[in-house]
Structure formats: C-alpha cells, structure tokens
Amino acid sequence: MRPSPVQLLDTRILKIFVEPNITENDEASEAGEFAFADIEIETAKSIGLAEDFWSETPHEFGDVENRTIQLSLGIRSPEETAAPYKFEIICAGVFAILDSNYKANIPLDHLLWQAGLTMLFGRAREIISSTTSRMPNGELLLPTMTFMGDEPPKNWQKTAIEDGAAFEGQELPGHT
Numbered sequence: 001m002r003p004s005p006v007q008l009l010d011t012r013i014l015k016i017f018v019e020p021n022i023t024e025n026d027e028a029s030e031a032g033e034f035a036f037a038d039i040e041i042e043t044a045k046s047i048g049l050a051e052d053f054w055s056e057t058p059h060e061f062g063d064v065e066n067r068t069i070q071l072s073l074g075i076r077s078p079e080e081t082a083a084p085y086k087f088e089i090i091c092a093g094v095f096a097i098l099d100s101n102y103k104a105n106i107p108l109d110h111l112l113w114q115a116g117l118t119m120l121f122g123r124a125r126e127i128i129s130s131t132t133s134r135m136p137n138g139e140l141l142l143p144t145m146t147f148m149g150d151e152p153p154k155n156w157q158k159t160a161i162e163d164g165a166a167f168e169g170q171e172l173p174g175h176t
Helices: 108-132
Strands: 006-020 042-049 068-076 085-097
Touching (some): 085 108
16 A cells, blocks of 8 residues: 555535425435435536645645645535435545656546545535434435546646635525
8 A cells, every 4th residue: 555646635615505305295305215316416626726725834745836736526416306405515625746756547637636526525425424414304425426537627727726616606596
C-alpha cells in the first residue's frame, strides 16, 4: 500500500438541506423501501485553483502551491421525487497533487478530478445517511457512485474558484 498522489487537505460542507418528502396523502415513504433505480440524482461539479489555501497554513508537503485545487460537488434530489427525502448538499474540498512525477494511465488533472469527486461524494453520502437516520422516514443511504472516466472542464487551470461554486444559481423551488 502506498499513499495516493491526490491528497485531501481540507473539506467543508457549504450547504445542507434535508426534509421528509410527504405525498399528497400526507404519508411519508420509508427510506428502507425506496430504490434509487427510479430516480436520477442531480450533481453539479466545479474545479479551480485554490490560490490562497497555503497563505495561512504551514504544510509538510513541500512545494505544492501550484498543484492545489478546490473541487465542489453538489448533490440533490430531483424537484419532483419519489424519494423519502428532498435533499441538497454542497461539499468543497482542497486537494493537492503531491507527486507531480507520478506515473498514471491518465493525466494527473483527470486523476485529481475523479478521485477528488469520489472522496467528496463519500463525505456527502455519509452526512445524508447520518442526518436522515434521526428523521421520521428513516435512514437514506445514497447509492455508491463513481466519477471514474469523467473529465474535468477544459481550461480549468486558468480559473480561481469561489467557495461552493457547485449549483451556483441553480436553486430548486423549496430549497433554500
């Protein structure tokens, strides 16, 4: 086992919204009876340079300032959903490529994009599960997702990112 060249340095939950989904009959559906095969979870993803991350934080990784990236991942239920909950969560993480000489089968920015989004999704999945476990419809465990094969937006290296750019300007009715 060896450390990944993509390291998560910091993570933040920028937004979380979860509420029970009540049907027309004022009935709540049980989370345990629900199958995600019937709906498509919406995602929004963004990437940019985390230019100011190292300004106040001492680090042990050497010269990584030019390889420090922020990813944002937003996940939400469709506006009209049969899911037991309506939810939206936005997570942001700061990642560094620690070994720019790492030999991978794909470009390092693709590796960072894929591994970083997978890590953020795992964090969001755990938070939704933990939050809903104390709610009336029971625990909602999001399905495992993969971002392998996804490619980052072209020319992203020229962009500094605002905290939580995922879903920017894409509010769902009823989501605040």
